[in-house]
Amino acid sequence: MTKTVSKGTIIHNGSMDCTGLLLVKSGQLRAYILSDEGREITIYRLFDRDMCLFSASCMMRSIQFDVTIEAEKDTEFWIIPSEIYQNIMSESAPVANYTNELMATRFSDVMWLIEQIMWKSLDKRVAAFLLEEASIEGTDKLKITHEYIANHLGSHREVITRMLRYFQNEGMVKLSRGVIEITATEKLEELSDQ
Numbered sequence: 001m002t003k004t005v006s007k008g009t010i011i012h013n014g015s016m017d018c019t020g021l022l023l024v025k026s027g028q029l030r031a032y033i034l035s036d037e038g039r040e041i042t043i044y045r046l047f048d049r050d051m052c053l054f055s056a057s058c059m060m061r062s063i064q065f066d067v068t069i070e071a072e073k074d075t076e077f078w079i080i081p082s083e084i085y086q087n088i089m090s091e092s093a094p095v096a097n098y099t100n101e102l103m104a105t106r107f108s109d110v111m112w113l114i115e116q117i118m119w120k121s122l123d124k125r126v127a128a129f130l131l132e133e134a135s136i137e138g139t140d141k142l143k144i145t146h147e148y149i150a151n152h153l154g155s156h157r158e159v160i161t162r163m164l165r166y167f168q169n170e171g172m173v174k175l176s177r178g179v180i181e182i183t184a185t186e187k188l189e190e191l192s193d194q
Contacts, residue, residue: 004076011077012055014066020079022052027075028136031067032151041117041154043067044109045136053102056082117154125153126163128192130173130182140182 002025005011011029012019022029029046031054046052046069054067089096116125129149133142146160153160164180167173172188174181182188 001079002076003079004074005071006074007071009071010068011071012052012067012069014068018082019055019069020081021056021085022046022069023078023080024048024050024052025076025078027071027077028073029075029077030070030072030152032070033067035154039154039156040068040151041113042152043113044106045072051102053099053106056080056085122153122155122159123163123166124192126160126167127172127188129153130180131185131188131192134182134185140185142180142182143178144180145178 011022014033024046026048029050029052030042031044031046031052032040032042034040052069055069085095089099116128126149129152130142133144134140146164147157149155149164150157150160164173164175167188168175170187172182172184172191174183
């Protein structure tokens, strides 16, 4: 089944029924978890032709955390019902192997994220996020809010605002309402690599 949703739509919420596997045709999705206090942190993003297994977590009994999937852009995707995918997996070793590889990749993404949070300072994480966002959007003028960055990085808006002001004072970015313009890519790269 093909479905089209607009930016901001919650496609799967961990507390909902099993949505099924999502295969992105076009657009961009974000998978994130919520803390008890309501703070978000992005665990990975999905682009064209990416598949999300966590939206069919009912198929994986050992998954013990709730993942929310949200459209970051207007997105068209296919939903593969979990029972159909499970049947295909049980009959096809290549599909089972692909699923295991995909699960391992997602696990690696989550482990990388934990490593970043535990061992990398916030200024380095914000610099890396801005560079990644510029790469995804294909522009140095990012139409994003401080809240948006905070949600991705599991921080507070006020903390991100202070960090971005510091970046501006250092000549790395220029801030205006709803826009962050990267003015010194090399400086951000240097900071994110330290």
